Amino acid sequence: xxxxxxxxxxxxxxxSMMDRxxxxxxxxxxxxxxxxxxxxxTDWKSRAxxxxxxxxxFPVMVPNQDGSGVVDAVGADVxxxxxGDRVWVWEAAYERAxxxxxxxxxxxxxQVVPLPDAASFDLGASLGIxxxxxxxxxxVMQGRPERLDPGSLHGACVLVIGxxxxxxxxxxxxxxxxxARVVATVSSPEKADLARRAGAHEVVDYxxxxxxxxxxxxxxxxxxxxxxxxxxxxxxxxxxxxxPNATVSxxxxxxxxxxxxxxxxxxxxxxxxxxxxxxxxxxxxKDAAVADVRAAVExxxxxxxxxxxxxxxxxxxxxxxxxxxxxxxGAVGKVVIDTA
Numbered sequence: 001x002x003x004x005x006x007x008x009x010x011x012x013x014x015x016s017m018m019d020r021x022x023x024x025x026x027x028x029x030x031x032x033x034x035x036x037x038x039x040x041x042t043d044w045k046s047r048a049x050x051x052x053x054x055x056x057x058f059p060v061m062v063p064n065q066d067g068s069g070v071v072d073a074v075g076a077d078v079x080x081x082x083x084g085d086r087v088w089v090w091e092a093a094y095e096r097a098x099x100x101x102x103x104x105x106x107x108x109x110x111q112v113v114p115l116p117d118a119a120s121f122d123l124g125a126s127l128g129i130x131x132x133x134x135x136x137x138x139x140v141m142q143g144r145p146e147r148l149d150p151g152s153l154h155g156a157c158v159l160v161i162g163x164x165x166x167x168x169x170x171x172x173x174x175x176x177x178x179x180a181r182v183v184a185t186v187s188s189p190e191k192a193d194l195a196r197r198a199g200a201h202e203v204v205d206y207x208x209x210x211x212x213x214x215x216x217x218x219x220x221x222x223x224x225x226x227x228x229x230x231x232x233x234x235x236x237x238x239x240x241x242x243x244p245n246a247t248v249s250x251x252x253x254x255x256x257x258x259x260x261x262x263x264x265x266x267x268x269x270x271x272x273x274x275x276x277x278x279x280x281x282x283x284x285x286k287d288a289a290v291a292d293v294r295a296a297v298e299x300x301x302x303x304x305x306x307x308x309x310x311x312x313x314x315x316x317x318x319x320x321x322x323x324x325x326x327x328x329x330g331a332v333g334k335v336v337i338d339t340a
Contacts, residue, residue: 003017009048012321030106034069034100057097062100080114086117131170133276138225139288148292149295153178158224163195168229171227174296176199194311194333238262238271319337
């Protein structure tokens with residue numbers, strides 16, 4: 001089978017194509033023929049490491065956490081899956097050598113999820129890290145359920161910082177499915193159009209607008225949740241934006257590694273600050289997220305493509321380096337690799 005591999009850290013140029021044997025699956029494992037591999041920022045960051053030329057965790061590594069395809073073989077003690085089933089997979093490369101940038105991958109059955117016939121393989125490859133991150137951000141709100149379903153966020157106002165990104169897009173769609181009112185920030189008119197297509201009720205261009213005032217006009221009682229990608233720049237504004245007993249879910253730290261915010265005001269509002277790293281979310285919460293995302297997909301509430309606010313950028317498997325470079329350079333939308 002064809003695999004994209006690397007054996008030392010570095011830029012996209014460390015990725016190369018290798019012909020390797022098709023892996024066998026053991027008990028409680030599933031072999032998936034990958035059709036579409038999704039590329040996330042953590043994929044290129046893992047490949048880059050702390051600098052070029054460093055040894056990798058395994059002698060040969062295959063990048064990319066997310067993907068979709070068809071079950072090819074099932075090991076013993078795996079219920080509910082059989083060869084030919086359409087599936088999506090998540091966290092394939094986390095603490096493992098084998099990611100989805102190859103024609104076949106063997107995974108624990110827990111990480112292989114049925115994909116409805118009505119859902120495209122592009123959607124399946126776009127779930128994983130973005131959708132599970134969005135789910136976690138939306139389910140740590142004070143006074144709200146730890147599960148998502150229609151109505152679970154009714155009456156809540158959610159502010160999505162960076163509504164045109166992959167996590168932002170998934171957050172908007174999941175929040176709408178759960179009944180929230182959604183306000184999103186973006187940095188251009190083009191991105192504003194994408195956030196609206198994802199389903200945001202209000203969109204604020206933080207470059208063109210006085211964005212704090214614009215959000216307060218859109219949410220005069222304050223927002224109940226901020227899904228945050230740039231706390232370094234935004235934390236100073238939280239007191240002006242948050243409703244009492246609100247939550248800030250921080251899943252990235254664009255603009256730097258350290259930030260400060262006015263502590264005293266957050267005591268008055270009983271603000272919860274929640275950091276989110278999907279890889280280390282407790283297993284029970286991860287299983288709940290997978291189940292809820294699966295339900296949202298089955299309900300048609302999660303979609304991809306420019307018409308749904310998430311343009312697709314396609315690359316063939318032998319151009320995986322270009323796909324990683326596109327994500328690293330900030331491509332707007334979802335970068336996917338066709339492995340077939």
